[in-house]
Amino acid sequence: MPGFDLKQVSRNDKGIVGAGIVSFIASFLPYWGWSGGGFSSSTSAWTGYATFGLLLMFIAAVVVAARVFANAKLPRLPVGENVLVAALAALGTLLVIIRGFTYPHGHLPGVSVGVMWGGYVLFIAGIAMTAFAVMNFRASGEKLAWDATALNRPAAAQAATGGYAPAPAGYAPAPGAPVPPPAAPAADQPAYPPSDAGSPSI
16 A cells, blocks of 8 residues: 555554454464364364354454545444444454353363363464454544444424424323424415304305
């Protein structure tokens, strides 16, 4: 990418992307298995709900990589981008760790069953990604609370009606509540209906 300077990338962004790369590699290493008597068998982390956890971690890393290397921007979301990345990394790491330790574990004479070295590498990478993501969030100054901007859209309609939001059908205002003014008649309509031709005028 012309003009791209890696030195301008923050340490936290580098940490998230780097941890994502390590996590991807470690996901194919021995995650859980058994060994003993000169034999061993293992499985990768692409199993059960650990797969979903891995996908969340990789999405977090891809979001940061796209922002750093392609200057990409996410669409407007109810939460900030750094909050989203931290949440994805934390939840993904938690799922991967929980899945690893819900497999059978135990030690028999000459036989060991449980999380293998690749799993621990994956755990450490996920924890590191989460830590860098949380530091990024803290440095960004983003708010953790859900952004209610989308929920405040009725305020715009209220401003358009002179400070009164349109009431739903069947709504009765509470005693003492302000009553919206009646709508003005249309320009091409008389303010009052014409008198009946057969009735004497008053």
